[in-house]
Amino acid sequence: MIVVLTGGTGGAKFVQGLAALVPARELTVIVNTGDDLTWWGLHVSPDLDSITYALAGILSRERGWGVEADTFHCLEAMCRMGAPAWFQLGDRDLATHLRRTELLSENKTLSEATSQIARGFGIETRILPMTDDRVETRVLTADGELSFQEYFVRERYQVAARGVRFEGAERAQAAPGVLQAIAHAEIVVIAPSNPITSTGPILAVPGIRQALKETMAPVAAISPIIGGAAVSGPAGELMQTQGLAVSIAGVVRCYADFLDLLVADERDSALGTPVEGIAVRYTSTVMKSEADKTALAR
Amino acid sequence: MIVVLTGGTGGAKFVQGLAALVPARELTVIVNTGDDLTWWGLHVSPDLDSITYALAGILSRERGWGVEADTFHCLEAMCRMGAPAWFQLGDRDLATHLRRTELLSENKTLSEATSQIARGFGIETRILPMTDDRVETRVLTADGELSFQEYFVRERYQVAARGVRFEGAERAQAAPGVLQAIAHAEIVVIAPSNPITSTGPILAVPGIRQALKETMAPVAAISPIIGGAAVSGPAGELMQTQGLAVSIAGVVRCYADFLDLLVADERDSALGTPVEGIAVRYTSTVMKSEADKTALAR
Numbered sequence: 001m002i003v004v005l006t007g008g009t010g011g012a013k014f015v016q017g018l019a020a021l022v023p024a025r026e027l028t029v030i031v032n033t034g035d036d037l038t039w040w041g042l043h044v045s046p047d048l049d050s051i052t053y054a055l056a057g058i059l060s061r062e063r064g065w066g067v068e069a070d071t072f073h074c075l076e077a078m079c080r081m082g083a084p085a086w087f088q089l090g091d092r093d094l095a096t097h098l099r100r101t102e103l104l105s106e107n108k109t110l111s112e113a114t115s116q117i118a119r120g121f122g123i124e125t126r127i128l129p130m131t132d133d134r135v136e137t138r139v140l141t142a143d144g145e146l147s148f149q150e151y152f153v154r155e156r157y158q159v160a161a162r163g164v165r166f167e168g169a170e171r172a173q174a175a176p177g178v179l180q181a182i183a184h185a186e187i188v189v190i191a192p193s194n195p196i197t198s199t200g201p202i203l204a205v206p207g208i209r210q211a212l213k214e215t216m217a218p219v220a221a222i223s224p225i226i227g228g229a230a231v232s233g234p235a236g237e238l239m240q241t242q243g244l245a246v247s248i249a250g251v252v253r254c255y256a257d258f259l260d261l262l263v264a265d266e267r268d269s270a271l272g273t274p275v276e277g278i279a280v281r282y283t284s285t286v287m288k289s290e291a292d293k294t295a296l297a298r
Numbered sequence: 299m300i301v302v303l304t305g306g307t308g309g310a311k312f313v314q315g316l317a318a319l320v321p322a323r324e325l326t327v328i329v330n331t332g333d334d335l336t337w338w339g340l341h342v343s344p345d346l347d348s349i350t351y352a353l354a355g356i357l358s359r360e361r362g363w364g365v366e367a368d369t370f371h372c373l374e375a376m377c378r379m380g381a382p383a384w385f386q387l388g389d390r391d392l393a394t395h396l397r398r399t400e401l402l403s404e405n406k407t408l409s410e411a412t413s414q415i416a417r418g419f420g421i422e423t424r425i426l427p428m429t430d431d432r433v434e435t436r437v438l439t440a441d442g443e444l445s446f447q448e449y450f451v452r453e454r455y456q457v458a459a460r461g462v463r464f465e466g467a468e469r470a471q472a473a474p475g476v477l478q479a480i481a482h483a484e485i486v487v488i489a490p491s492n493p494i495t496s497t498g499p500i501l502a503v504p505g506i507r508q509a510l511k512e513t514m515a516p517v518a519a520i521s522p523i524i525g526g527a528a529v530s531g532p533a534g535e536l537m538q539t540q541g542l543a544v545s546i547a548g549v550v551r552c553y554a555d556f557l558d559l560l561v562a563d564e565r566d567s568a569l570g571t572p573v574e575g576i577a578v579r580y581t582s583t584v585m586k587s588e589a590d591k592t593a594l595a596r
Contacts, residue, residue, distance in 0.1 A: 041400035073369050077393030081418030091389040095375030102339035120379030 007032030007198025011191035017293030024124035034137035034201030157234035190221035212258035249274035305330030305496025309489035315591030322422035332435035332499030455532035488519035510556035547572035
């Protein structure tokens with residue numbers, strides 16, 4: 001069993017690559033839920049959705065989120081009614097949030113809702129939220145705290161971040177199957193996701209970091225940093241708020257206590273091994289085509 | 299002030315005709331909510347929606363419900379996920395239900411939600427739900443009770459109805475403004491709606507029938523029955539379950555205690571005045587074109 005820890009668009013692309021190589025039932029994906037939000041009264045789980053759509057083969061290539069070729073007629077109608085519209089939900093995408101919200105209102109857990117939605121898409125790979133409890137990534141700015149989506153989507157990460165915290169993480173429990181999946185994995189892979197706000201919330205759930213330390217499986221991470229910058233998104237800025245170098249050395253520091261192998265971009269090979277005892281393998285980590293995704297996953 | 303009591307598609311067409319003749323602020327529309335349902339976790343008010351869309355000029359002419367030229371991409375995605383899909387919500391239509399559900403979850407009343415949604419559409423006419431309380435039209439059949447939408451949409455009224463009851467009606471209060479609007483009207487018009495399940499629930503709300511008896515305004519009703527049959531829908535069958543003739547005489551019996559004038563179709567003129575003391579005016583009551591609607595309203 002290959003176990004992937006993931007969040008964000010880079011993670012979804014990587015999981016697509018893996019899914020093309022590995023039988024669906026031999027893959028378990030553990031997903032960040034710190035970005036979840038209530039929007040138009042619906043429970044939206046952006047990272048769970050991206051993985052679900054990626055595995056269903058309907059993730060929008062153009063946008064990197066939502067459903068391929070989706071329409072936005074409901075959103076346009078919401079705008080005309082004066083509803084907030086900075087967070088965009090497509091019409092087909094809406095079905096997922098309606099279904100999830102309804103299942104949660106029937107007292108199903110987020111794990112159960114996720115698995116029921118995945119079955120609806122014919123997905124055989126196991127998709128696990130990191131927790132069934134509410135953990136909310138909060139970004140600290142000079143003007144107060146923002147939810148991750150307020151920071152990332154509404155403000156397009158143009159406000160200066162001073163730090164990040166994971167509201168509710170200390171009381172959260174890993175979702176059913178998460179610790180066991182890590183313990184019994186053949187290999188654990190940390191996707192090329194933002195180490196602060198995509199994999200950071202997962203590692204903040206009590207027990208998960210410890211499970212990564214204890215597992216017999218090798219743990220590999222793919223760097224989301226190439227040279228001195230994130231491939232996309234605010235990973236660089238957010239790493240700096242934690243006193244981390246925006247480099248593969250900074251990535252390794254996030255995972256040093258359990259990491260066996262870092263997969264970094266060949267453009268970083270001149271830097272040498274950043275931390276003793278952690279192997280580094282250099283390859284091309286940029287995922288533009290389907291071939292790029294599978295090559296990186298391989 | 300012209301006050302209309304309405305429900306269903308015939309009522310929405312008639313209100314469109316009236317709205318073309320009367321200044322928006324001189325019209326108050328009191329709407330059946332007995333058909334309301336929770337669908338995909340959303341509070342759907344089919345009759346309020348039809349009136350809202352009619353007054354916004356976006357009611358689908360082809361379907362008679364929902365938004366003109368709407369798409370059904372969310373519905374299709376729901377179907378693929380195995381969700382029930384016999385009740386159809388278009389993508390633009392969904393925005394209304396999302397907004398209403400969110401407002402209700404913020405402890406707004408149905409009246410407040412209705413008025414806020416109407417403002418969002420730029421509607422100046424006052425749209426009042428009959429009540430802010432839950433009243434549910436239940437159709438009794440040999441196999442048990444159905445909600446109105448189960449009977450009307452899911453079963454296409456092909457199951458034999460034995461009767462109708464309005465769950466919760468005896469405890470319901472007329473929504474703010476309803477009794478006052480009737481009391482201070484210049485004229486009250488009962489739209490050509492199903493007298494059992496469209497105007498029936500309105501009249502079942504305590505105080506409304508009494509207000510119609512007491513108002514100084516003349517009360518007119520437009521017959522939804524032409525000859526021996528309903529213009530559309532199950533009005534005929536449902537009238538029979540109440541021991542009513544499927545005729546203008548049957549319609550008059552529903553409203554006899556407060557009615558001053560029945561507007562009936564010219565094809566029924568041979569029948570003569572069905573009840574003493576109630577005037578009958580014959581005209582064409584079929585509304586196919588916009589001109590038909592305004593002619594009937596005039």
